[in-house]
Amino acid sequence: DIVMTQSPDSLAVSLGERATINCKSSQSVLYSSNNKNYLVWYQQKSGQPPKLLIYWASTRESGVPDRFSGSGSGTDFTLTISSLQAEDVAVYYCQQYYSTPYTFGQGTKLEIK
């Protein structure tokens, strides 16, 4: 199985400041034939299902605010929220779909400082 490890486990950021969440996979999730990373980011607010934010490591899902961005390739990835808003309080998960069983990071809880 590909193990996904996120850091930090929790994060407190002031409104308007930048938040950065890291995700590392135990093996590369870059599919060489199309040069796409099979890595996504989800946002899960309390009492709700996860919502897709970013796919292919860096492509924002339709309707996702442009303050959310993803970067990285291979085994190391980052989700950045450029200017934290109150509605961004949530748990964020990375997930690989390079190989089954599909696996998630343990989650990063983002709060307002």
Next chain:
Amino acid sequence: QVQLQESGPGLVKPSETLSLTCTVSGGSISNYYWSWIRQPAGKGLEWIGRIYTSGSTNYNPSLKSRVTMSVDTSKNQFSLKLSSVTAADTAVYYCARSIAAAAYNWFAPWGQGTLVTVSS
């Protein structure tokens, strides 16, 4: 807009079989992968497995011996059975859709989830 809704008993006794159904509305169930994912309270997400509309399946090896998935295209539904449950299977169970092409196998949308508690 496609919507998914899980249904099934919220309480299952230990050693019995958990059975859930996911109903797809607003779109066809055909030509997609349909997954089950679970989340114990306060914990992370675990992919249980998926079924294609042809009936082919992929299960998480950690649960494979206890999982059965099926699909009923006439009802736009797919189902999960998890046998010999224990308290460790207590979780919110989600169903979710994936596009049936490898580069697009992320999960969107998701159902709202249903809490299943294993207790006598």
